[in-house]
Amino acid sequence: MEERSRRIVETAVELAEQGGFEAVRLRDVASRAGVALGTLYRRFRSKEDLLLAALQQEVDDLRERVESRPPEGDTPLERAIAFFRIVTRALCRRPNLTRALIRALATGEPELTQKVAAFHSELMRLLAASLRGADARPASARDLELANVLQHVWFSSLIGWTGGVHGQAAIIEQTRRAAELLLEADRARGRDLSPR
Helix, strand or coil, X not given: CCHHHHHHHHHHHHHHHHHCHHHCCHHHHHHHHCCCHHHHHHHCCCHHHHHHHHHHHHXXXXXXXXXXXXXXXXXXXXXXXHHHHHHHXXXXXXXXXXXXXXXXXXXXXXXXXXXXXXXXXXXXXXXXXXXXXXXXXXXXXXXXXXXXXXXXXXHHHHHHHHCCCCCHHXXXXXXXXXXXXXXXXXXXXXXXXXXX
C-alpha cells in the first residue's frame, strides 16, 4: 500500500477505535489524513471499502505473527484453540474498531465480495496450517474443510460478542467445543490430523 493510502487507512482505524463504525465519516478521514476527499474516493469506494483495507492490515499482522510463532499444542485441537485465542485477543483488544470491521464485512456490497472472501480464505489457510502443526505436508481438502467450518463458528461467535450477547471468553469456548466435536468425529472415522 502506498504512503497516502496507508495514511488514510490509519486515520480510519483511529476514528473507528474512538467511535466505531459511525465515527468513520469519509470527509473526516480525508481531513484528518490531510488529503482531498476526491483523493480518498480514488482509492476507496466507500467507508466499508476503507475498513476492509484496515482489516487486511490486521490479517497481514496476524499472518506474520502466526508464521513467526505458530500456535502451540501437541494436538490439532490444542493448536486450533491457540490459533483462535490469538485471533480473538488481537481483535477484541480494540472493541470499537472490531465492531466497525465486522460491520464492514457484513456490507453485502457486491463490489467488495472479493475482499470479504479473501479475509475468510486467509483465516482458513492459517487455521489449516495450525491444525497441521509441524507436519510438513500441505493442507488437505479435509483440513481446509475443517478450518472453514471452525472459522464460521468462530466468526458467528465473534458477531455475538460485537452485539453484546456474550464475552470474549465465550468466543473461545464456543469455538473450542466445535473443534472438539469435529476433530473427535474425524478421529472416530480414522481421519486423525495428528502427524504420523
